[in-house]
Amino acid sequence: MKLLKSSLYILLILVINIPVYADYPPAPKFQLPTEDGVLNSAQLKGKLVYIDFWASWCRPCKNSFPWMIAMKEKFKNQDFEIVAINLDKDKTLADEFIASQNINFPIAFDPQAAVAEQYNIEGMPSSYLIDQHGNLRIRYTGFWNKSKNEKELTINKLLKNH
């Protein structure tokens, strides 16, 4: 009886610890102007997408650009895309910063912050990893040098697991 009781306890602990494979929520769809035309989120389907909400007045946002440029370069032969969504109300301020960088990914403009609101961003910068099925996988608020490696590993993992 004692053995049965202990076995039941162990079984209960095992059942409780089974990981829950939750479905990831679909990422909000968007259509925003870019320098070359319009960017529709539907165009990005099938790719792992790193979406970054930024503004020219936010220093950590600007600090994240060299890393994003390096990531785009590193994964250029894979189904990976970076989209930087600018939230400046005055586009000329963003243009000044964009001109100072060798940006190798699309920049979309959302001066009304309509898409930022849909994504429910909590701080600047806010970034999201959207998987190849268009689902939101990971959300990052802020940009720190110490978390760059972990982010890169996550991107690599999501590209490989697909």
Add this chain to the structure above:
Amino acid sequence: MYKIISLLSLLLLSACTTVQPWDKDLLAKPSMALVPSEIDNALDEHIYFSKEASMGGQGVGGGGCGCN
């Protein structure tokens, strides 16, 4: 009853609002910092310390942009 109504009216009068992250552009300007000039502040602090024999108690961390 009168007290409850007064209290509820006071609550309704509160002007608390959340500043969204994308609306913090003005707050992020250097002129909006609580200590806009480090040199001026250091001089003021020095004079204050000399006169009052106490220092500190000014300013807060962060620039107000809500970034970190």
